[in-house]
Amino acid sequence: MAGGVAVADPLPVADVTQSADTDDGWHLSASLTRMTINSVPNMAATAFTREGFVTGKAAATIDGNGGVAVNSGTLVLGLQLGCQIDLSEGASVGGNADIGINPGINGNVLNDIGPYADLGGNVSVNLLPGTITNIGLGKKELKGRTGEIVVHDAHVKVDACGGPVPIRFFATAMIDTDTSDDSVNAYGDILSL
Template sequence: MTVRHGLRRGVAVVAVCGVFGGAGVGTAAADPEVVEPVVAEAPAVPPPPEGAPPPPDPALVPSSPAATTTSPDGWTLTLSARDETQLVIPPLTTAISTREYEVGGIFSASMTGPEEAEPPRGSLEVGYQIGCGIDMSTSNGVTLSGNIGLTPGLVLAGAGAVPTALTPIGGGLTVALKPGIINTVPVSKKEFEGAEPWVMVDGFRIKIDGCVGESFIRSYAFLTRSTPVSDAVLAWYGVTKKV
């Protein structure tokens, strides 16, 4: 009888342990599952196909056709440019009214005339013109003005008068703007002797101040053939670029 009673008690203990063990398992299964965030990778940019031309240089600008003329003494003058670049550069002053550019190009001339004539001589000037929609460089710019005064007075109060004083304060803001202006920036003026002068510009920076609104830039070249008694001048202007 004693043995049987002990077995029954042991079974009861095992059953209770089984109940608590099942409860523990159930609690563990109810915990939320931790999910790692998935970071989407940027799609890979495919390389350019083999043999494809490189992307265009944003600084490159087209050149105007060559300019030509014939002088009264029989000389033909020709003036042109190639490989021009014009790139907008953030100004060192950080002022919004400053325009700065990095420019370059090859400007060349040729002159042909009578075979018995002496080699031509003269000058070749190269530079740039920058047009501004609104000009602040030759005006007073922004002007602040103000005034203050004192006005005494009397106010009747009961049987007497109370002195008072008013201090009016006024002010104004004046912005002086002028119509657009064209700024000419010479870069080089070459004195030469020969039939084919040229000027090369590379990585040259030009800057103007007091320019508000839209701006435009273009290159220019002036060819002058000189003799003791005459000058023949030929002008060439590049393509206008809006910036």
């Protein structure tokens, strides 16, 4: 009977939209839809690497009739990955041995005279505080009043991390006018990779 690796179904993430009215009179929105996170066993089969594939869509919309024209706009889709304990500094293993004859007498001849072996060793693991890393999945200059970015099964991995690895999508919509720069950010739910 052959053993296999269990693979879970992709986890869906709830849609989210965030919007704001700018000082110039525009209504700017960023949304995240069709998001899934598919955690898989890592190729290296190590305890300190997480691997998965993500799918999602980000969209930006500029509505309203602002008093100042929009010069440019940008949409960014990305992920935020957390690592509880950073193990990137690695570990070291050392050892030493001392073998000889113990010449001392302290009342117990059997314990004090004769050969001895003193084996010493040490293991050093450099634990660093956890981190949160942003990873870009796409960037689009807005032409007109809308724009979107779609990714299908984008590969994600985190190395040298102890503990769980939380993951969440983000989308940022930005516009620029002669009088103002504005941005809106939308964040998906936090799940584990």
